[in-house]
Amino acid sequence: MSADPSPSQSLALEQELPAPLPPLSVRLKEIAAVFLRLGFLGFGGPQAHIAMQNDEAVTRRGWMSQEQFTEGVGLCELLPGPASTQMGIYIGYVRAGWAGAVLAGFCFIAPAFVIEVMFSWLYFRFQKVPQLQGVFFGVAPVVIAIILAFCWKLGRKAVKDWSRGLIAVAAFVLLLLAGVNILLLFALAAAVGLVLYGPRRPWPGIPGLLPWPLLSLAQTVVATVPPETLTLSSFWGLERIGTYFWPMTLFFLKVGSAIFGGGLVIIPFIAEEVVEQLRWLTPAEFLDGVAIGQFTPGPVVLTAAFIGYKVAGVLGALTATVAIFAPSFAFILLAAPVLLRIRRNAWAKGSLQAMTPTALGAIAAATIPLAQNALLQDTPLASLLALLIGGAALVGLMHFKLPTWLLVLAGGGVGWLVGGLVT
Template structure:
């Protein structure tokens, strides 16, 4: 698609097209359980099959661009459909309407989680949900490994990033950039010199945050007393994260875990894994875990700022650069960079999962630890062997957690 190919529907005013986009994507944002592949399938059914807003070729081409970009592909696909249908305003309307319902759900669940955190029933729910989330992450790693680890270079990058993430304080984003540079050299088009051969790469800062002594306490509901102090940190941090979510929404796990738990101390390890679980419970992309983090830091206002910041790069990529990206996605140098980043994503996620797994298994009693491990293994088998959808497993884990909580220990 190039800019000249974006044509309004004949005889249909812009206001009507925007209203149709709002209606469709509010519906998808409300009922879109099942993860990004389910979102994309539903968007294809609405935009291509039912309404003929796009041809199948346009949809496939747009999906290829969205999967190349950092950020949640399903959300970007919604933005892209709105862009094709009604230009820049259409992109804004479709993206906002797709994100808004899940944002409200995550904020409501975050409020409920922190409000009733001490109740035994809440602990029992997350006793079952947390191992399911770990299984979802591990199943994602398994699928990504089968897809990307096809040569010794990819395996080497994944192992190197895994070790670096576990043993050093180097920011994960810097690790991704370095892996991409390795990809530029190793996967470069044969018979050409790497564009980084003669570059001088200046020393890169580790981007380590100031380490507070204790984990941040919970904000008030609206966060008015904190938003002034945390507006800039939340904005800059989530803009950075939103610009580097290569390979799917679960890439947010190592990016967030490294900083919000270990460096910034905004969340505890337990709060973080439960926040990821809440992100899985919503119909939107898992990157809405950012809203959970923002709520802990600065209430509803913090959740809003975090959500806007993490999705802003997705809007910018589609609205400002879509025509260029459709041409650039076949560039061999871009493909080489991404071939370096993708196994790095796998290594970083695998490394970040280990402390989350330890936290999940470290239950108050041996019985609960064993049951947590069993539920995680069952969920992993269900995901890999039987392709059970995550939207079914997470509530099932919550029910099993409540049942286990009733058993005598």
């Protein structure tokens, strides 16, 4: 009797075997094509980006299973930094190792970076044109509405009980009224999370969730920069980059290492230091930069490129972008296996339980002065128009679920139409 399997058994065995991987060069070309396209079309925020990545990597191409993808999303949500960018890096890592990870991240970021720099140049070149002032008069209230809607969504996720509500309120009060340093605020949140939500067993010491030596160094170096409000750099920024390279690098490394909770959590970090302390941007410029980040593709943290362009031109934009995304690459490339275990660690989970409500309170506190700048205008009529634009945008977001980029464009259009009344 023959021991060879029947044709039907052979087919079943072939279906059970994993498909052989194409050569590395083919996989890298596929990764580049997919993530360049996603980089150009990545509108709608991190949730939309991750949904697009799931469609490409799991549904259409079978690069990973749905379980692998979900595990990657959970890992990226645990980490500080832009989750959708980290997920792209993770997909590239699973598909083609370190080379795939670097290529995926680069191709996802590069198109959005070029577009952001182009809009930054246009904005600062034509900033004083009355029509453009009208456009950004209409855009600023929309940005406030986007932030408030984000706070609402984050609050529904974060405030699960009274203790988390108190953490959010405490963060709001400490940041707005007491002026507590925001990194100290998140360090306190991590400690509170360990006490309230960690496992009930002997104290193991606070896990090193953030690179605190680096953050302290960044605080020291950035603080040495003179606080005068900066004028606009030249296009390339050659005259400024020597002075501001290390302050920008260390500052944006710090931000990229500490923004838990989504891209808009960048707001309190930047509003506190870049706007209020360092005065690299005015409040109006900062709001306009966030708005540009909303109607361009890619993650909102590319607002760093806008800031970098103001400080030191294209070289400054490149410096800020590399620095803010470098922690994301490092976390995935150097620590992915360890972080997958940390994600299941009860102490790490407990510490992070307090991070999200803290981010909620910090964003709410940072929004108040920004809202004053956007809504309280020179005349009662202008203030009323700004309030109406912001209210309409909030209704569009909360009730009609309109995309943020569309609302930003609509707000700019209304601002352009009524610009003669307010400028």
